[in-house]
Amino acid sequence: MVSIWGSSGRNDQRTTEDGHTHPDYQHQEPDERTRLISRSAPNEGYLSPDDPAVSPYNLWSVRALRFFTCLFLAISFVWWVFLLVSIFVSPPLMYNRGSGFTDFSYTTLTVGNLIVSLLFFTIPSKPMIMWNSVLALFLLVGMIIIVAVPRIRLEEGWVGIASIVWAILISIYNIAQVYFVEKGKEEEEERLTGRVETRRSLFEWVSVLVETIVLGVIALVTILLTATLILRARDSSLEVPGKRYLVNNEKYEVHLACVGSITTGDNKTPTILLEAGETPAEHALQPFIHNTYRNGTIDRYCYWDRPGFGWSDNAPSPHSAGMAADALSEALALAGEEGPWILVSAGVGSIYSRIFASRHIHDIKGLFMIDPTHEDQLQQIGKAGRGFVLWGRGIISPLGLDRLAGAIFKGRTREDRVYGKVSYQNGKYIKAKLQENLVAESMTSSEVASAKNIQTPETPLVVVSSGVEVRKNEKWAKQQEEMTKVTDNLVSWDVVKGAGHEVWRSWEGKKVLERRLGELVKQA
Structure with a gap:
């Protein structure tokens, strides 16, 4: 030569x-x-194939690709941080009406994909191209679902759409990157060693195995995200009773429904206004109250979903019980509902109803609390450990592992997932409980203390407590007794033997509740 x-x-x-x-x-x-x-x-x-000088980095185009990969990773990470913060405090213009966990999941996926791409930048392989192609395909399907289904589009907003579009673009970019780095590697090997290297070192084989496994996991996550979106699209077709109303300067919608005719005149009958406890009203109190309506015990009732529950959107963070009470007030005004009201609440819903009552003292004709949560329990609700668990559940909720398994193997229906017995698996519900946790010991605690001072002493009060909870927890029993002193006009306090926290689930509990509710309506 x-x-x-x-x-x-x-x-x-x-x-x-x-x-x-x-x-x-x-x-x-x-x-x-x-x-x-x-x-x-x-x-x-010629150089030896193992010489460090034999590298695709010799090409400016490959170095440019690495620069752009680093740039895209930096952009994605900044966006990831913003989305993480928005779960706890909604930045201006970045709020969406959904849980916020879905767009965070897509951005986390994008960051992970770019990190893998950088770690194995000089070891391109066919599995990298294959898995990124799978990612791009399922991400595209997910984007079509988000854009095409009006309810999901509203919930995810521009933030969710931008997050999934960015994830698609990064997957396509990674395919191009692997292709061009591989071509550059072959070009440099042929130029500097005389031939394209076909063998791989042990390190390279291990690297290919690792990148294949990691990208396979990322692809599986993408498939689950897409499957969950399909389930959400199915759930969004469920007919909404009543109506949704835009509140809080038209930032989000809450669901409100009323049953029965409005009475007029001087002897206007109070409307029962339900405030659910730990689960949506449609699954808990509303079926029981509807039976009392059909039995003629009450003439009319209204129920709503707090932000994040049932058919309501999530509210911006932070969100306290007082803010929820304001949202209910606005929804009632938009619906033309003027009261007077008898507030029926259960569990933690009693916190919300007491705050609402203090802000509508002239319209409240009675308080009916079922195994109510004492304000001292806000310390338990606001525990940091509980908040961390809720946050962790929220992060994995877009994968829909429990919802998909329930739909496939247990026959869970749309009703079960939207407001029924597995509604707690919903990302919106988890976000609402996380918001409740974050402000329980600060904002909500202060609002309840103010409500206690404002509440009209003459308001009729009925308390019905769980015999099971009172018997097994002395502290709870004392707190139930304290709840009978919320006003100075205690009509009755019943401790129902054998009834759990949801007193209306037992036969004896139903009888006591209906009898006491009828008495309160007559007195009002």
Whole structure:
């Protein structure tokens, strides 16, 4: 082979492995690429395949690709931080009406994909192209679902759409990156060693195995995210009783429904207004109250879903019980509902109803509390450990592991998932409980203390407590007794034997509740 460093004025020759020669380089000053080969290099000017100089980084295009990968990772990480913060405090213009966990999941996926791409940048492989193609395909399907289904589009907003579009673009970019890095690697190997290297070192094989497994997991996550979106699209077709109303300067919608005719005149009958406890009203109190309506015990009732529950959107963070009471007030005004009201609440819903009552003292004709939560329990509700568990559940909720399994293997229905017995698996519900946790010991505690001072002492009060809870917890029993002193006009306090926290689930509990509710309505 003739050295590639020829004399001036003639073309140099380079011998290939098959013995042929071809023109290579004209005599010129060494540049970025030619100076990598020493004039005295062994093997007639070729480098060893293991020489560090044999690298795709020799090409400016490959270095540019790495720069853009680092840039995209930095952008994605900043966006990831913003979305993480928005779960706890909603930044201006970044609020969406959904849980906020879905867009966070897509951005986390994007960051993970870019990190894998950087870690194995110089070890391109076919599995990387294959898995990124799978990612792009299922992400595209997910984007179509979000954009095409009006309810999901409203819940995710521009933030969710931007997050999934960015994830699609990064997957496509990674496919192009792997392809061009692989071509650049082959080009440099042929130029510097005389042939394309077909063997891989043990390190490279381990790297390919690791990147295949990690990207396979990321692809599986993407498939689950898409399957959950399909389930959400199915659930969004469920007919909404009543109506949704835009509240809080039209930032989000809450669901409100009323049953029965409005009475007029001087003897206007109070409307029962339900405030659910730990689960949506449709699953808990509303079926029991509807039976009392059909039995003629009450003439009319209204129920609503707190933000994040049932058919209501999530509210911006932070969100306290007082803010929820304001949202209910606004929804009632928009619906033309003026009261007067008898507030029926259960569990933690008693906190919300007491605050609402203190802000509508002239319209409240009675308080009916079922195994109510004492304000001292806000310390338990606001525990940091509980908040961390809720946050963790929220992060994995877009995967829909429990919802998908329930739908496939247990026959869970749309009703079960939206407001029924498994509504707690919903990302919106988890976000609402996390919001409740974050402000329980600060904002909500202060609001309840103010409500206690404002509440009209003459308001009729009925308390019905769980015999099971009172018997097994002395502290709870004392707190139930304290709840009978919320006003100075206690009509009755019943402790129902054998009834659990949801007193209306037992036969004896139903009888006591209906009898006491009827008495309160007559007195009002």
